[in-house]
Amino acid sequence: MTQVGVMREERTYWVYVLASKRQGTLYVGVTNSLERRIAEHKAQRVDGFTRTYGVDRLVCYRGFGEVTEAIHFEKQLKRWRREWKVRLIERDNPEWSDLYIEMMELPPLHPDIAAALAEHKRRVSPASRSEDRDP
Template sequence: MNPGWLYIVTNKPQGVLYTGVTSDLEGRIWEHRNHVYRGFTDSYNCTRLVWYEDYGDITDAIQREKQLKHWKRAWKIRLIEEMNPEWKDLFETIMS
């Protein structure tokens, strides 16, 4: 099995939300923060990790991502605030 992570990044508290999935959360968030790839997160400066879930198998993370992509914004905000009520950047907490 290949572990996976589902995550949400934003540009500011309650700003633009981007949901993604990866097998390397620390590396992927580093890429967002350093604008390694052009695209949505780069254009909107989504560099703050505000929520994540870990999965034993990346296929489960992908399934959950498909679910969240269809969620209303208010539901995603509630999910974030359950884990991170102050919308702190959680990047430092995941650093190994």
């Protein structure tokens, strides 16, 4: 038996962490469009905390298939101690790089973005890490 009109759109819901700078002010949010939401933060179209404190560097994000899971994790993360959030960020992004730049890797709209992306790639490539080099 076929159910008519019960098609579910596959969606990803994102929990994200923004920072003002390395080790700076943190903000945790949830959205169904990470690219759009971060662009809004960067353009300072979001009134409130992030605009007031200049928090627009995407330093960590995680995707969920269900909105309830994403909201649950967002609420949980907001209750975490700062040191736990820092550990989460630094596990995958030790340099606190702006991950939005990597997301927008399609032809950069401005030369400064291209330069920032190239610098980020140079810093995180295995060849640039001294601990990975032979003595």
